[in-house]
Structures are given as structure tokens and as C-alpha cells.
Amino acid sequence: MTKSLIAVSLLACVLGGCAPSASQLANADYGPPISQARAEQIAEALISSNLKDPASARFTWFPIEKGWAFKPWYMGYKYGYKLEGFVNAKNSFGAYAGKRDYWVLFRGEKVVGAGLGL
Numbered sequence: 351m352t353k354s355l356i357a358v359s360l361l362a363c364v365l366g367g368c369a370p371s372a373s374q375l376a377n378a379d380y381g382p383p384i385s386q387a388r389a390e391q392i393a394e395a396l397i398s399s400n401l402k403d404p405a406s407a408r409f410t411w412f413p414i415e416k417g418w419a420f421k422p423w424y425m426g427y428k429y430g431y432k433l434e435g436f437v438n439a440k441n442s443f444g445a446y447a448g449k450r451d452y453w454v455l456f457r458g459e460k461v462v463g464a465g466l467g468l
Contacts (some may be wrong), residue, residue, distance in 0.1 A: 371454040372425050372438070378418070378429040378456055380416050380429045380431060381429070381431075381456075382457070384414065384431050386411075389456055390409070390411050390448070392454070393411075393435075393452070393461075394449060396461060396464060397452055397454075399411075401439045402441055403444075406440040408418060408438045409436070409437055410435050410449075411434070411454075412434045414433045414456075416430075416431060417429075417430065417431065417432045417455060417456075418428070418430075419432075419453075419462075419463040419465070425432075425468075430457040431456045433453065433454045434453045435451070435453075435456075436451055436452070437452055438450065450466065452466060
């Protein structure tokens with residue numbers, strides 16, 4: 351029981367260190383903003399280039415907002431404007447595969463991070 355409690359406590363400490371503090375977020379340099387329309391255009395081109403049937407892609411986007419991405423522990427965080435949303439596209443069999451969640455992090459019009467999962 352004690353070992354389980356120690357393991358859970360250690361895991362909570364490790365995971366708790368994976369997000370920037372409130373003061374880091376308040377003082378971060380997010381770079382120049384990007385418009386919603388331009389961010390969607392760049393993100394759709396980036397994501398479509400990795401799809402089996404790019405023409406079939408259906409995108410749903412959330413409003414762009416200030417955000418961050420975790421770099422390797424020794425490098426800190428990337429800050430910028432984060433666009434999150436869902437993409438549904440056809441697979442090799444011609445069927446829609448279901449919505450996948452994506453995010454793209456921008457500094458101005460430059461993509462500085464992207465990934466799966468919201």
C-alpha cells in the first residue's frame with residue numbers, strides 16, 4: 351500500500367511539472383498573432399499533405415488562442431497561437447475514418463509545432 355501511494359505521489363509530481371506556471375504563461379512571448387482564416391488555411395495545407403485522399407478532408411476548427419507546446423524537458427516550452435480542431439478524411443478503402451483531433455502552433459505565419467490530440 352505504501353509503495354502504491356509513493357508511486358502515485360511521484361507520478362502526480364512528474365505530470366504536474368509538464369505544464370507552465372501561471373506566471374510563465376503571463377510573461378511568455380507568444381509572437382505576432384495570426385488571423386483565424388490564415389491559420390486555418392496553413393493548417394489545412396499542412397494536414398492535407400499527409401492524408402491518403404486530401405480532397406475528401408472535412409475540417410472543424412475551434413477559435414485560435416494563445417497556447418503552448420512542450421519541448422524536451424531541457425528546452426522548456428514553445429509559445430504561440432494554437433489552432434485546434436478535427437479532421438475527417440477518407441482512408442485507403444474509400445471510407446471516412448472518423449474525426450481525428452489535431453493542433454497547430456503558430457508564431458506569426460510560421461508553424462512551430464503540430465500534433466495529434468487536443
